[in-house]
Amino acid sequence: MSTSPLRKTRSARRGLGRATLADVARAAGVTAITVSRYLREPQRVSLQTAQRIAQALSATGYVPNKQAGALASAGSGASRMVAALIPNIANSIFAETVQGLADALQGSGCELLLGSTDYSVEREEAQLRALMGWFPSAIVVTGRRHTDAARALLQQARARGTPVIEIWDQHAASDGFTQIGFDHAAVGRAMAAHLIERGHHRLAYLDSGVAEDFRAHERGEGFLAQARHQRVAARRLAAPRTGDAMQSGREALALLLDAAGGPAFGAVACANDHLACGVLLGAQAVGLVVPREIALLGFGDFAFGRQLEPALSTVQVPRHEIGQAAGRALLAALDGQTVADQRLPWTLLPRSST
Amino acid sequence: MSTSPLRKTRSARRGLGRATLADVARAAGVTAITVSRYLREPQRVSLQTAQRIAQALSATGYVPNKQAGALASAGSGASRMVAALIPNIANSIFAETVQGLADALQGSGCELLLGSTDYSVEREEAQLRALMGWFPSAIVVTGRRHTDAARALLQQARARGTPVIEIWDQHAASDGFTQIGFDHAAVGRAMAAHLIERGHHRLAYLDSGVAEDFRAHERGEGFLAQARHQRVAARRLAAPRTGDAMQSGREALALLLDAAGGPAFGAVACANDHLACGVLLGAQAVGLVVPREIALLGFGDFAFGRQLEPALSTVQVPRHEIGQAAGRALLAALDGQTVADQRLPWTLLPRSST
DNA sequence: TTGAAAGCGCTAACAG
DNA sequence: CTGTTAGCGCTTTCAA
Numbered sequence: 042m043s044t045s046p047l048r049k050t051r052s053a054r055r056g057l058g059r060a061t062l063a064d065v066a067r068a069a070g071v072t073a074i075t076v077s078r079y080l081r082e083p084q085r086v087s088l089q090t091a092q093r094i095a096q097a098l099s100a101t102g103y104v105p106n107k108q109a110g111a112l113a114s115a116g117s118g119a120s121r122m123v124a125a126l127i128p129n130i131a132n133s134i135f136a137e138t139v140q141g142l143a144d145a146l147q148g149s150g151c152e153l154l155l156g157s158t159d160y161s162v163e164r165e166e167a168q169l170r171a172l173m174g175w176f177p178s179a180i181v182v183t184g185r186r187h188t189d190a191a192r193a194l195l196q197q198a199r200a201r202g203t204p205v206i207e208i209w210d211q212h213a214a215s216d217g218f219t220q221i222g223f224d225h226a227a228v229g230r231a232m233a234a235h236l237i238e239r240g241h242h243r244l245a246y247l248d249s250g251v252a253e254d255f256r257a258h259e260r261g262e263g264f265l266a267q268a269r270h271q272r273v274a275a276r277r278l279a280a281p282r283t284g285d286a287m288q289s290g291r292e293a294l295a296l297l298l299d300a301a302g303g304p305a306f307g308a309v310a311c312a313n314d315h316l317a318c319g320v321l322l323g324a325q326a327v328g329l330v331v332p333r334e335i336a337l338l339g340f341g342d343f344a345f346g347r348q349l350e351p352a353l354s355t356v357q358v359p360r361h362e363i364g365q366a367a368g369r370a371l372l373a374a375l376d377g378q379t380v381a382d383q384r385l386p387w388t389l390l391p392r393s394s395t
Numbered sequence: 396m397s398t399s400p401l402r403k404t405r406s407a408r409r410g411l412g413r414a415t416l417a418d419v420a421r422a423a424g425v426t427a428i429t430v431s432r433y434l435r436e437p438q439r440v441s442l443q444t445a446q447r448i449a450q451a452l453s454a455t456g457y458v459p460n461k462q463a464g465a466l467a468s469a470g471s472g473a474s475r476m477v478a479a480l481i482p483n484i485a486n487s488i489f490a491e492t493v494q495g496l497a498d499a500l501q502g503s504g505c506e507l508l509l510g511s512t513d514y515s516v517e518r519e520e521a522q523l524r525a526l527m528g529w530f531p532s533a534i535v536v537t538g539r540r541h542t543d544a545a546r547a548l549l550q551q552a553r554a555r556g557t558p559v560i561e562i563w564d565q566h567a568a569s570d571g572f573t574q575i576g577f578d579h580a581a582v583g584r585a586m587a588a589h590l591i592e593r594g595h596h597r598l599a600y601l602d603s604g605v606a607e608d609f610r611a612h613e614r615g616e617g618f619l620a621q622a623r624h625q626r627v628a629a630r631r632l633a634a635p636r637t638g639d640a641m642q643s644g645r646e647a648l649a650l651l652l653d654a655a656g657g658p659a660f661g662a663v664a665c666a667n668d669h670l671a672c673g674v675l676l677g678a679q680a681v682g683l684v685v686p687r688e689i690a691l692l693g694f695g696d697f698a699f700g701r702q703l704e705p706a707l708s709t710v711q712v713p714r715h716e717i718g719q720a721a722g723r724a725l726l727a728a729l730d731g732q733t734v735a736d737q738r739l740p741w742t743l744l745p746r747s748s749t
Numbered sequence: 750t751t752g753a754a755a756g757c758g759c760t761a762a763c764a765g
Numbered sequence: 766c767t768g769t770t771a772g773c774g775c776t777t778t779c780a781a
Contacts, residue, residue, distance in 0.1 A: 058555065061758055072768055077760060087766060102551070107528035108462040108474065109758035112773045120462065130497060131715070136490035143484060143511040152526060155509045157497040171506065174461035197456070201412065287698045315698065322702045344641045344669065345699045348676045361485070415774055426752055431776065441750060463774035466757050 060101035068097035080105065111176070121151045123371060124177035126168055128160040128184075128253075134313075134341060135183070138208065138364035142181065145368020151178065151375075158183070160253035166191040179204045179371040185215050186255050192216060204374035206367050209256060211384050219374075221366050221383045225256045228356055229263025231389050232310040232338055235354075237271050239395050241308035241336050244268050244275040247293055247320065249312035250282030257312035260340065264310055276306075280316055290319020294327070297335070304329060308336035308395065314343040314355055321349060321394060336395045351393030359385045414455035422451035434459065465530070475505045477725060478531035480522055482514040482607075488667075488695060489537070492562065492718035496535065499722020505532065505729075512537070514607035520545040533558045533725035539569050540609050546570060558728035560721050563610060565738050573728075575720050575737045579610045582710055583617025585743050586664040586692055589708075591627050593749050595662035595690050598622050598629040601647055601674065603666035604636030611666035614694065618664055630660075634670055644673020648681070651689070658683060662690035662749065668697040668709055675703060675748060691748045705747030713739045 062073040069076065071090055079086045079094045086094070097103075111120040125142060127135045143153055154177060156168035166188045172180075173194060180198055185207050187195065195218065199205045207215070209222040229246070236244055246264040249257035261277050268275030280286075280293040290311065297320065299305040304324075311317035317339030321331055329335050331351055339346055339355035346353030359366075362385055370380045416427040423430065425444055433440045433448045440448070451457075465474040479496060481489045497507055508531060510522035520542045526534075527548060534552055539561050541549065549572065553559045561569070563576040583600070590598055600618040603611035615631050622629030634640075634647040644665065651674065653659040658678075665671035671693030675685055683689050685705055693700055693709035700707030713720075716739055724734040 062760095063758080073758085074760075074769085075767060078767085081760090085766075090766085104524070104527050106466070106469075106530065106758055108465045108469075108530065109773090110528075110760075111462045112460075112466055112775085113758075113760040115460075115462075115773050129494065130484070131487070131491040131494035133485070133487055133490065136487065137485040139509075140483060140485035140511060143509070147511075150525075152529065153509050155493075155497070155507045157494060157501075170458070171504075173458050174464075175506065176460065176462065285698050287702055291702065318699065319702065322704075326704070344639050345672065348641055348645065348673065350676075350680070417774080427774085428753085428776075429751060432751085435776090439750075444750085460774055463757090464776075466759085467774075467776040469757050 059106075060103045061106070062103070065094065065097045065101050065103045068101055069093040115176075120176050120178050121375075122154050122175055122177045123151050123179045123181065123368075124154045124156070124169075124172040124175070125181040126156045126158055126165055126172075126183060128158050130155070130157050133343065134358075134360050137360040138367075141361040141364025141366075142368045143364075144361075145365045145372065149368075149372050151372070160251055162186060162188045162191065162253070166194075169194055173198065177203065178375055179206070181206045181208060181367050181371065182218075183207070183209055184255060185210045185212055185218075185220070204371050204380070206371055208363050208367050211382065219370060219380055219382055221363055221370060221385065223358070223385050223387050225259040226263035226266070228340070228387060229260035229265075229310075230267035231263075232260065232340070232356065233264045233267035233273075233275065234271070235389055235391065236308040236310060236336060236338060236395060237268070237273050239308070239332075239336065239391075241395070242273060243305070243307040244273060245297065245306040245309045246275065246277045247290070247297075247309050247311045247316055248277055248279045249316070250280040250289055254312070257340075260312065280312070286313060286315030287319040287322075290316035290321075291323040292319075294320055294323035297324075298327075302327070304335040306335065308332070308338065310338040310340075312340060314339035314341040314346045314353060317353055317355070317394075318343075318346055318349065321351075321353060332394050338395050342390060347392070349394075354392045354395040355390050357388045357390050359387065413460075414457045415460070416457075419448065419451045419455050419457050422455055423447040469530070474530050474532050475729075476508050476529055476531045477505050477533045477535065477722075478508045478510070478523075478526040478529070479535040480510045480512055480519055480526075481537055482512050484509070484511050487697065488712075488714050491714040492721075495715040495718025495720075496722045497718075498715075499719045499726065503722075503726050505726070514605055516540060516542045516545065516607070520548075523548050527552065531557065532729055533560070535560045535562060535721050535725070536572075537561070537563055538609060539564045539566055539572075539574070558725050558734070560725055562717050562721050565736065573724060573734055573736055575717055575724060575739065577712070577739050577741050579613040580617030580620070582694070582741060583614035583619075583664075584621035585617075586614070586694070586710065587618045587621035587627075587629065588625070589743055589745065590662040590664060590690060590692060590749060591622070591625050593662075593686075593690065593745075595749070596627060597659070597661040598627060599651065599660040599663045600629065600631045601644070601651075601663050601665045601670055602631055602633045603670070604634040604643055608666070611694075614666065634666070640667060640669030641673040641676075644670035644675075645677040646673075648674055648677035651678075652681075656681070658689040660689065662686070662692065664692040664694075666694060668693035668695040668700045668707060671707055671709070671748075672697075672700055672703065675705075675707060686748050693748075696744060701746070703748075708746045708749040709744050711742045711744050713741065 158165040211222045342357040512519040696711040
């Protein structure tokens, strides 16, 4: 019996020497299912066995194989993996969101499977396709723009009961996925209204140079709409795309000056604080007085804007909260609760630059 | 036969209606293994069958189940998942490293499983334990300090052939895991040497307020050692721990002033650029002239330091490259190549603040 | 070039 | 409270 063909075949395919449930069971003098139960519902095992199992567990250094677990419970849909797709992890705005998501997931038994799309919906689709193979228990994507194929994948997943959450966006015209974010056009309107209220004319929106940064463009559209509404002249300009957004802002200054080197606009709202700080420092370097000669408004409330002189007026956004809320929502959904869209609050922070 | 008990039992446990290899095979009039082959080695399948399979594939919308695949190939050790453990994703230094890692992994068929440890070795251990359950093909951890249990887990993994890479560190006294980073004490020494060379006396190292930021402390030790070596007075101070490092630098200014409000130190090297910028702006706000009255040196070369006036002298570090190199190294290791430690270059960038 | 059989490590379902 | 049996969806091995 010790050299039965079964045994031989078995060992030929064994994973490299890691203890399995069966090994632990043998050491504890029970069967695998009892150990499995002990691991998941310790109360359902007698105290005696529990102790023996506990001992066997540490003696063998057992690490449960989650692929096997997920496969076996495929019906109950529980890989407990959360797939998150983010445009760029190095972008501090998304980095904090990912951290928020990780924080919310901490201790929930869920793991984070992360993909970066580089602001491309095509790459998002490719990543999504790859991540789907793990059958994540929940999916978090950034924004509401996807390729048709990606949308189809997301819809299929949702149809199977997998929660799908779109973060950073909040828009009526959506596909019905849970949205956690805010309305960027509304922010743009508020930015224009603020500048107008402060008495500025000749407005400009300095848009992100990243063509696929849809949310920045939407803020721009809101900005222009509001200016039009209040009958104030406003233009949209795109910042040059460089690797460094602050430098990009600095270089964009040229677009904001008239032929004589004076300010061509009275106030400039920027797609983000990096851009705004670049413009602010560039403007000061050529002797323009902020906000008297040119007012500057940012977006994002990054740490450095607060420290400048004049301090940068900006829009504070719930960077970390969006991730955290997404994490909590998805955990609730996995728990069987229904989750609603969440419109998270943002605040226009008037400081000294407007 | 159509109502055989086998069939009934089968359907009772089926995952929620997703197409399997068997479904595709049925549609193509072949068996599952042929489809599996087509997916992995298309040349080994006849052109005719290949076409039929391709059609069946798209007709069914098949998504391969990676848990099943990984389980079946457990011996060949191929989940093609990379587990990465990072102190804090929101910290821009690590965010860029993660992005570098994601970039390197792009197109390799590897997925990124990310954990954040919040600078705690205990949390690192817990995360590691959880991630190990997925049997990642490679493991990336930050730094060389781990709990004993975590170290044991990593050693076990390595013994099973899983590459383990420690990033951001490069130190002789290690556990033999592949290290990709640099020697932080050497950076600290260079920082002191630079300040001394510029003729500064009464040096200070403003350390990170994060107790577990070992690398910042090591730079501090190198700094003090070098100052001692050159017989220049130097002290180490810890910045107050606040949520915002720049603000923390600003508040740390008080520690750097003497009773009369003048500078108590001639030059201050900071654990990072955030701190340094905070000090710089704070110093200017109280009328101190940088670098004449107090010289400031940062670490990290973040975008804003470059834009300030005076521009911040700093140490440029390969944030993105470390992640990228780790990704490439682990891919090479998975490919069977042996990988060596990598000491990545850093540069002291003298600008105007020293 | 294709297939049959067996098994990866775990858990659901049903007994006892 | 514990065990038996079957099966998750895929790939390895061996055979044709």
